[in-house]
Amino acid sequence: MSDNTVAIEEGAKKSGILWLTLDRPRLAWHAWHDGGIYLVTGGGEQVLPGLDALDRVRVTLRSKDNGARLVEFEAAVRVVDQAAEPDAVAALAKERLNAPDSVHLTDRWARESTVLRLTPTA
Structure with missing residues (x-):
């Protein structure tokens, strides 16, 4: 494992937020699971237009x-x-703080939101 890979994994595990370079820098909460960063957008969740x-996005961990x-x-x-990836969605749901509908959160995501995986590239 390279030093950069270790830094990415440790940084993503220790902090529940990151910055994405989109239309402007966007702060996003996430979960690290199985070698990747999972996030959710839309349907009343964070807006990541x-x-x-x-295909690719620039990520900054602080x-x-x-x-x-x-x-x-x-x-x-x-x-x-x-x-197809219920374990990843469950890991992400566990990191969702103060959800108004925590019991039915993943059902709502399935109907209204998009879950994404960000995989660090070399």
């Missing part, structure tokens, strides 16, 4: 302690088939 249409930039990298973007 155009992310689902991209220190939870002092906000300093830990690592910046490119990631491949893939829309997740929520029914």
